[in-house]
Amino acid sequence: MDKATLLEELSGFLTKDQINTNYDDLYDASADRYKKYAKARKVLDVPLPTAIVYPNNTEEVSKLLVFCNDNRINVIPRGGKTATEGGLENWKELTLVIDADRLNKIIKVDEYNMQATVEAGVRLQELEDVLRARGYTTGHSPQSKPVAKFGGLVATRSIGQFSTLYGGIEDMVVGLECVFPNGHISRIKNVSRRAGGPDIRHIAIGNEGTLCYITEVTVKIFKYFPENNKFYGYLIKDVDTGIKVLREVMANGYRPSVARTYSEEDAHQHFYHFHDGKCVLIFMAEGNKDIVEATCRGIEASVEKFKDGILEYVDSKLIEGWFNHLNWSQKDIDDEFEGMLEKDYHAGFTTEISADWETIPKIYANVMNRVRNEFPRAHDLTMLGGHSSHSYINGTNMYFVYNYNINCEPEDEMRIYHHPLQTIIVEETLKLGGSMCHHHGIGKYRNEWTKEEHGSAYYMLEKLKETFDPNGIMNFGTIYPQEEGVKFQK
Amino acid sequence: MNLICLVKFVPDVEDFKYDVTRNVLIRENVKMILNPDDACALAFCLKVKEKDPETFVEIVSMAPTSVVGHLEDLLRRNFDQATLISDRMYVGSDTYVTSRILARYLEGKTFDCILTGTHSLDGDTSHVPSQVGEALRLHQISNIVKIEETQFKTGWPVVDVDSERFISSYRVGLPAILSVSKDSKYKLPFVKFKNLDLDVSAKIKIITNRELGFRADEVGLEGSLTQVAHTFTRNLQKEDRVFVKTDEEGIDTVYDFLHAKGFI
Numbered sequence: 001m002d003k004a005t006l007l008e009e010l011s012g013f014l015t016k017d018q019i020n021t022n023y024d025d026l027y028d029a030s031a032d033r034y035k036k037y038a039k040a041r042k043v044l045d046v047p048l049p050t051a052i053v054y055p056n057n058t059e060e061v062s063k064l065l066v067f068c069n070d071n072r073i074n075v076i077p078r079g080g081k082t083a084t085e086g087g088l089e090n091w092k093e094l095t096l097v098i099d100a101d102r103l104n105k106i107i108k109v110d111e112y113n114m115q116a117t118v119e120a121g122v123r124l125q126e127l128e129d130v131l132r133a134r135g136y137t138t139g140h141s142p143q144s145k146p147v148a149k150f151g152g153l154v155a156t157r158s159i160g161q162f163s164t165l166y167g168g169i170e171d172m173v174v175g176l177e178c179v180f181p182n183g184h185i186s187r188i189k190n191v192s193r194r195a196g197g198p199d200i201r202h203i204a205i206g207n208e209g210t211l212c213y214i215t216e217v218t219v220k221i222f223k224y225f226p227e228n229n230k231f232y233g234y235l236i237k238d239v240d241t242g243i244k245v246l247r248e249v250m251a252n253g254y255r256p257s258v259a260r261t262y263s264e265e266d267a268h269q270h271f272y273h274f275h276d277g278k279c280v281l282i283f284m285a286e287g288n289k290d291i292v293e294a295t296c297r298g299i300e301a302s303v304e305k306f307k308d309g310i311l312e313y314v315d316s317k318l319i320e321g322w323f324n325h326l327n328w329s330q331k332d333i334d335d336e337f338e339g340m341l342e343k344d345y346h347a348g349f350t351t352e353i354s355a356d357w358e359t360i361p362k363i364y365a366n367v368m369n370r371v372r373n374e375f376p377r378a379h380d381l382t383m384l385g386g387h388s389s390h391s392y393i394n395g396t397n398m399y400f401v402y403n404y405n406i407n408c409e410p411e412d413e414m415r416i417y418h419h420p421l422q423t424i425i426v427e428e429t430l431k432l433g434g435s436m437c438h439h440h441g442i443g444k445y446r447n448e449w450t451k452e453e454h455g456s457a458y459y460m461l462e463k464l465k466e467t468f469d470p471n472g473i474m475n476f477g478t479i480y481p482q483e484e485g486v487k488f489q490k
Numbered sequence: 491m492n493l494i495c496l497v498k499f500v501p502d503v504e505d506f507k508y509d510v511t512r513n514v515l516i517r518e519n520v521k522m523i524l525n526p527d528d529a530c531a532l533a534f535c536l537k538v539k540e541k542d543p544e545t546f547v548e549i550v551s552m553a554p555t556s557v558v559g560h561l562e563d564l565l566r567r568n569f570d571q572a573t574l575i576s577d578r579m580y581v582g583s584d585t586y587v588t589s590r591i592l593a594r595y596l597e598g599k600t601f602d603c604i605l606t607g608t609h610s611l612d613g614d615t616s617h618v619p620s621q622v623g624e625a626l627r628l629h630q631i632s633n634i635v636k637i638e639e640t641q642f643k644t645g646w647p648v649v650d651v652d653s654e655r656f657i658s659s660y661r662v663g664l665p666a667i668l669s670v671s672k673d674s675k676y677k678l679p680f681v682k683f684k685n686l687d688l689d690v691s692a693k694i695k696i697i698t699n700r701e702l703g704f705r706a707d708e709v710g711l712e713g714s715l716t717q718v719a720h721t722f723t724r725n726l727q728k729e730d731r732v733f734v735k736t737d738e739e740g741i742d743t744v745y746d747f748l749h750a751k752g753f754i
Contacts (some may be wrong), residue, residue, distance in 0.1 A: 273733050412683035 001071050003050050004095060006444040010070075013063055018102075020052040025124060029097045032081065032088035033333075034287030034414070036443055040340035041410035043299045046488055049076065049095035057176060058185055064098055065213060065473075066183035072474045074182075076370035079120060079152030082144035082333075084350075085443025087156065087208050091477045091485045100151045103215060106130060107336050115174055115190060117218040120151025130354065133287030135392070137165030138225040146329045151214045159439035160442045161326055162257035163390045164250070165286065168439065170205050177216035181469050190218045203464060209475040211468040228292045229284045231323065233297055233314030235278040239263050240361050242281045243388060243396065245302050247357045250391045253296035258284035258323070258389075263364075265385030266401050272316050278311055282319050316460035348383060348403030349418045351425045356395035360388065364398055366428040371402075375420060380404040390438065397438040400425050415490070419445065445489060447481040493535050494599060496592065496606040496622070497528040497564075499557045510551060522557060524564070526672040527607025533676035534637060535605055536568060542643065546570045548599075551579065552592060556695060565690035566681040577699040582711035585613065591623030596704050597624060600666060602645070606735045608632045608669040617671040630667035631660060635674045648705065 010019050021025075026048040031039050034075030038044055045366060050073075062428060074092035078099045081088065092098075107117040107131060116138070118127055121189075125146045128138050141160040143147060148158070154176065159168040166172065175190035188201050204212055236242050242261025259435045260282050267275040271298050281303075285295035304312055336347050355363055372378055382436040383403040390397045400421075408416045422445070426436040430452050436442075442450055453460045465472075465480055499522040502594065521688075527566030532549070539545040549564055552575040561572040574615040575595055583591065596604065604626075606619040616632055635657065645664045650657050652671055664666070670676065699709070707713055734740030748754045 367587050408680045409682060412680070416686075 001073070001094065003094065005049055006071070006073065006096075009067070010333055011361040012052065013067075014053060014055075014060070018054045018056070020054070021050075023048075025052055028081075029076075029078070029088070030090045032083040032086060032443075034084055034086040034418075036087065036337070037340050037346050037406065037413050038179055038410045040337050040346075042488045043409070043411040045411060046090050046339040047093050047095070049090045049175065050286075051101050052078075052095075052097040054099050056102050058103075058179060061098065061103075061213050061215055062183040064096065067182050068096055068473050069183075069471055072471055073473060075149065075209070075213075075473050076475050077155065079149035079155070080123065080146055080147045081143065082148045082152065083156065083441070084399060085437070085440045085442040085445065086376035086445045087145070087175055087441055087475070087478050089444050089477075089488075091414065091444070091482070091488060095476075098213060100149060100215075103151070104395045107216070109134070109136075111136065111221070115218050115220050115409075116221050117190070118150050120154075120213075120215050120217065123148050124148050124150065124153060124484065129240075131221055132224060135224055136174070136218045136221045137220060139222045140172060140219070141326065143326065144257055145327045145335040149218075150217045152274075153206060154205055154214050154217050155209055156441040157439065159390055161389070162284075162286070166257045167256045169201065169219075170220075170388075172218060172219045173205055173217060176201060176204055176214055176245065178212040178214045180212045181471065181473055186212070186213075203468075206441070208443070208478045209293065210479050211474060213466055223288070224226075225286065225288055225292075228286060228289050228297050229320070229323075230292055231316040231319035232283040232285075232296075232303075233274075233316065233319040234303065234310050235247045235276060235312040235314065236261070237275075237309040237311060238279055238283045239364055239386075239388075241278055241306055243357065243361055244309070245306050246391050246396060247386060248302035249298055250303055250393055252298055252394075253301070254295050254302075256283045256295050256299060257286045258282060258388055259391050260389045260441055262387040263385035265383055266387045267385075269401075270387075274314055276312070280314070281310075282314075282322075284319070284323060286455060288452065344406040346403075346406070348401060349421070350399055350440075351400050351422045352397055352399045352438040352440055353425060353429040354390075354395060354438040355429065355433050356430065357430050359434055360396055360398055363432055364427050364432055366424050366432075367400060370424045370428060371421060374425065377407070377417060377420075380417070414445075417488070424444070442479045444477045445481050447477065447479060448483075448489070450479055451483060491537065491542065491604045493538065493545060494545060494596065494601045494604045495535050495549050495569075496619070497529050497530070497532060497545050497549055497551050497606060498525045498553065498607070498610050499523065499560050500525045500610055500612040503525075521610075523562060524560065524678075525607050525610045527609050527670060528725060529607075529674050530674045531605040531607050531670040531679040532569070532678040534670060534674070536637065536679065537676065538642060539568065541639065543564050548573060548601075550575070550592065550595065552576070552588060553697065561694055563681060563695040565693050566685045566688050569678055569698065571693050571695065573697055575697045575702070577702075579699050579704070579706060579707050581642075582714065583709055584714035584716040585615055585617035586621055586716070587714050589618050591702060592618070593597040593705065594623035594704075595623050595697055596622065602640075603664050604628070604667045606667060606669045608634070608671045609612060616669075617661045619667050623667045626667075628665055629662055630669065631662060633671045634718045635666055637668060637670075677710055689690055730744050 029052050030046050030048050031044050049343045074095040104121035105119045106122055109116045110328045131137055140160050149298050153169050176189045177187045179185050204214055246259050262280040264279055267280040271280050283299045285292045300390050340346050381404045388396045388397050388398055404417050406413055421445040429436050436449055436453050454461055458486050502521040502523050535547045542656050547569045549569050549572040565572055609616050620630045633651045633652045635652050638648040641647045648659050648661050650659050734743045
């Protein structure tokens with residue numbers, strides 16, 4: 001099928017305003033924030049998708065998928081466009097981007113059963129605003145909260161900045177509706193818990209648009225007690241000390257909403273007004289008063305236990321001020337875009353990994369060592385550091401953060417800077433048994449390590465793809481490595 | 491067209507070192523960068539070459555052999571040849587002697603135009619282009635912010651020159667020495683990813699005093715009539731940092747600061 005025929009056939013079952021072929025919009029849809037700099041400079045090397053389509057309901061999503069499946073047309077499911085790992089990048093000449101923009105209804109807020117149901121295109125901020133007005137919260141606050149939409153959040157196994165208390169999106173989703181390439185609509189019912197076989201929610205959660213299209217989500221809601229929020233901040237000796245305190249808090253069963261350790265370099269960019277060249281450890285306790293008080297006692301006791309590594313207490317007002325400016329709005333994203341047009345500069349990149357408590361400090365040290373000694377453009381680095389920001393009973397994550405003077409053409413930047421840095425981080429993580437992606441998803445640029453990430457369990461991942469998407473129309477190149485895509489990577 | 495571009499690699503101002511006992515810049519083991527004005531001159535040459543692929547661009551630089559890597563880096567951007575004039579005898583040469591050395595090499599060359607930068611970050615005297623022009627008996631113009639490309643090929647380009655208060659336009663007959671300012675819009679492209687490891691060693695020619703034939707008392711410190719009498723380090727003061735909030739008081743503070751500095 002050629003592009004003209006595809007568009008003609010689409011117009012047979014979609015209205016004109018549901019089919020977008022505007023050049024600028026297609027260019028925007030051809031890549032995500034992984035190639036933000038090349039995209040801003042208009043030098044993307046990937047094909048434009050054929051069209052962006054806007055289904056009005058689940059049935060139309062089903063029709064579209066059947067059409068694409070029958071005609072072997074690549075499909076990229078899209079929500080709030082905040083992907084950072086190439087998950088929204090297009091690698092096929094014939095591609096439809098199915099945008100959830102019109103699946104925008106908040107279907108139900110069920111306060112008694114503590115859950116809310118929304119369509120995939122509802123912005124997280126929108127539901128959060130509705131809930132806050134009633135004294136509730138989703139508990140989910142990724143940096144992209146003002147922009148991100150539920151379909152994308154669930155499809156990428158998103159996590160929020162208060163995850164240590166509320167969990168990741170996978171802990172919040174109680175049920176969902178999704179559509180498979182053959183048009184089948186699956187509704188996973190909303191129950192508190194069940195032992196009805198494997199938990200099939202997790203086939204859809206984190207599928208990154210490679211197995212199905214998520215159309216509706218039901219998430220837990222939580223009572224919101226902002227008046228009880230407590231903040232703690234410390235300048236500490238090193239990253240290791242911070243990790244030890246985080247572990248102490250978690251191992252004793254406390255669940256602060258924020259529990260973070262920053263390296264000196266990363267602290268410099270987040271806490272320029274008080275870091276004093278030191279590592280920073282911060283906590284936030286929230287929830288009902290009794291829980292907050294208990295959590296505060298747990299934090300204080302943990303800090304006391306490792307007091308030799310605590311250099312200075314930070315005024316909690318400063319931490320609260322930081323907390324109030326956590327999220328990136330669309331304006332922040334647009335401002336960065338404008339900045340990239342004018343200068344050889346962007347706001348930097350991150351790679352997020354996870355491992356158990358004893359392994360995280362080793363990965364951190366190994367990565368720092370390798371980057372400084374092996375990365376050919378180490379002299380261009382303007383920032384290299386990291387922070388642990390999501391902790392669990394058995395381990396934590398490490399968010400490597402880096403930026404550099406861009407001394408290359410925009411189209412070469414990823415190959416010369418970001419990807420070699422990400423490669424070092426991923427290799428060191430996998431070598432020590434950690435996970436190469438804590439919460440951004442695999443996308444298209446970490447797919448070369450998907451098999452290594454999953455080891456013998458990759459068999460299960462492969463079978464899911466063969467079963468649900470036998471024609472390989474769903475988000476070609478994402479999660480699953482593809483020979484045809486290597487030219488865009490290397 | 492045959493273009494020659496004179497370039498200089500200068501110590502990174504962030505990492506500047508000077509031998510105060512010998513009164514010479516320590517150029518070895520210091521991070522060197524391409525002089526920004528010269529980068530603009532090179533960028534203009536590439537623009538000409540882009541439109542007329544037959545254009546031959548030779549880069550000429552006088553420097554220690556430690557800059558060979560930098561020249562290779564430039565050659566990977568589609569320049570045709572790099573000539574490095576390098577001899578221990580030339581160490582400490584002042585701008586006049588440097589100009590004589592460059593001119594002696596250039597007088598044996600055939601070219602349509604010589605491009606240079608106007609100022610250099612380390613010396614900043616802007617002597618060399620005009621002195622080379624004097625030696626070669628060529629017209630020379632500094633502070634060029636634009637060269638009319640279409641007329642360039644005809645041999646009578648119009649150039650726009652930043653005269654501080656005005657932009658003046660001049661028509662100049664080639665061959666001449668055109669010295670570009672970093673305020674021009676010419677931007678040197680980076681090396682393409684596919685060319686990062688391109689072997690360009692065959693395009694580098696090293697010229698020593700054996701070819702140029704100066705006497706020892708004509709070059710270097712001995713042959714230089716001007717010498718640096720004294721150097722000093724600028725005293726930089728650390729300013730106190732002031733943090734303001736995005737409230738009325740913060741806005742007033744920022745406004746007053748900008749007003750006091752004359753920006754508003």
